[in-house]
Amino acid sequence: MHVETGVRLDTLSTLGVPSSADYFCRVTSDSDWLEALDYATNHDLPLTILGGGSNVILGDQIRGIVVHPVGDDIELIEQTGKSVLIEVLAGAHWDWLVRYCNQRGWYGLENLVSIPGSCGAAPVQNVGAYGVEIAEFIDSVRVLDLHTSMFAHIQGQDCGFTYRDSHFKGPWRDRYAIVSIRLRLSKVPMVNTNYxxxxxxxxxxxxxxxxxxxxxxxxxxxxxAKLPDVHLMPNSGSFFKNPIVSISQAQSLKAQYPDLPLYDVDAQNSKLSAAYLIETAGLKGYCGDGCGISQQHALVLVNEGHASGAACVELAQHVINTVQAKFGVTLHIEPVVIGL
Ligand SMILES: Cc1cc2nc3c(=O)[nH]c(=O)nc-3n(C[C@H](O)[C@H](O)[C@H](O)COP(=O)(O)OP(=O)(O)OC[C@H]3O[C@@H](n4cnc5c(N)ncnc54)[C@H](O)[C@@H]3O)c2cc1C
Structure with missing residues (x-):
């Protein structure tokens, strides 16, 4: 484990905002993680974990040490006639894992293909797409407790997984580093085409x-076909979560906007399409200061000209205010804001 100073992070987030870290290191093994934590503790530095940088908005300067997991070791922990239990390091690329598992005949993750980022970050916001969430497959998550320097396994059912959220994004944000994840997958071909x-x-x-x-x-x-390519038009995927509102509010909006898509959540709540709200508010293609809302997809904030993280957040706030004024619905940002 080697600690570098003054490292540029511009190419380490898909939004491509200018940023640098006071200190930076790559970690793979348990001993790397412990060394990085010791370094942070001994030098009294805040520790930030940066995976693939596909769900963060970075400030100009990240104080303290940025720890970047790398390595794609995968281990078959156990198998039965019907399923496998695998463990994969945090640094592995999620899209690579989905394709690898499919090729090996370990099924379940197919709907989650092409989501950028690392395996370690996938449980953080309970990645989901096309009717499937990673929560369905997480057996457990191996963590380093940043308060006690101890490694532990946390069972999937204890991670607080909900729509694009988990305890790792909330109360555990500064407590645990995810070192590896364990997934239980089916050996029997299965598909989910409910979406x-x-x-x-x-x-x-x-x-x-x-x-x-x-x-x-x-x-x-x-x-x-749907999402702008991050290499051509830097972005961090869906910038806003689909808002969850009471069924009565959803129905009153539906009466005003009959083509508003609604999704059932539970007996009390419905989920609205944030993309519909943004587009109907006239913000698809809106240009801010070097960044804007994609012409291709209203949920995607694109960084067209090296805009800063602060400018992206300012644009997002304009979108939130405009949607709130028109529909009375509050949008929430999906990416994690770091160093702003
Ligand atoms: C084009 C595009 C499409 C996308 N599509 C989807 C989609 O369909 N569904 C979806 O759910 N998401 C989607 N995303 C968002 C993003 O890809 C996922 O949230 C992904 O899991 C983030 O992984 P990352 O490694 O890039 O995390 P980062 O952006 O590096 O980090 C995100 C957060 O996780 C924390 N973190 C990262 N690694 C660890 C670790 N090992 N331990 C503890 N905390 C950690 C970071 O500190 C940060 O708070 C998309 C993003 C883009 C750019």
Whole structure:
């Protein structure tokens, strides 16, 4: 483990904002993690974990030490006739893992293909797409307790997984580093085609009984067509969460805006489409200071010209205020704001 100083982070977040870290190191093994934590403690530095940088808005200068997990070791912990339990290091790329598991005949993750970022960060916001969330497959998460320097396994059911959220994004944010994750996957081919856009795309291509690989390829194709490429137009994916409101508020909005998409949450609440609200408020394609709302997708904030993290947050606040004024609904930012 080697600590560098004054490291530029501009290319380490997909939003591509200018940023630098006072101190920076890469970690793979348990001993690397412990050394990084010791370094932070001995030098009295705050410790920030940066994975693939696909869900963060970075400030100009990140104080303290930025720890970047690397390494893609994967271990088969146990298997039965029907399932496998695997453990993969935090530094592995999530999209690589999804494709690798599908090739090995370990099924379940196909709908989550093409989500950028690392395996260690995937439980942090309970990554989800096309009707599937990682919470369904997390057996446990191996963590380093940053307060006690002890390693521990936390069971999936104790992680507080909800829509785009978990305890790791909330009360545990500065407490645990995720060192590896354990996933239980099916050896029996299984597909989840409940999500309407996915089901329609499969039928449109004549795939009436799709295999897991068909689902993976179809989701990858839909995403490639729908989302701006981060290499061409830096962005951090969906910038706003779909807001959850009471059923009565959802119904009164639906009466005013009959084409507003609504999704059931539970007996009291409905989820609204943030993209619809932003687009209907006239903000799709809106230009801010070097950044804007994508022409391609209203949920995506794009950094068109090296805008700072602060400028991106300012633009997001303008979107939040405009949607609040028009619909009386509060949007919340999905990425984690660091150093602002
Ligand atoms: C084009 C695009 C499309 C996307 N599509 C989706 C989607 O469909 N669904 C979805 O859910 N998300 C999506 N995202 C968001 C993002 O890809 C995921 O949230 C991803 O899991 C973030 O991984 P990361 O390694 O880049 O995390 P980072 O951005 O590096 O970090 C995110 C947060 O997790 C923390 N963190 C990172 N690693 C660890 C660790 N090992 N231990 C503890 N904390 C850690 C960080 O400190 C930070 O708070 C998309 C992003 C982009 C750019």
């Amino acid at each position: 309407a856009a996915l089901a329609n795309a499969l039928v449109a291509t004549g795939l009436h009984e799709p295999s897991p690989l068909d689902v993976l390829n179809t989701v990858a194709a839909i995403r490639a």
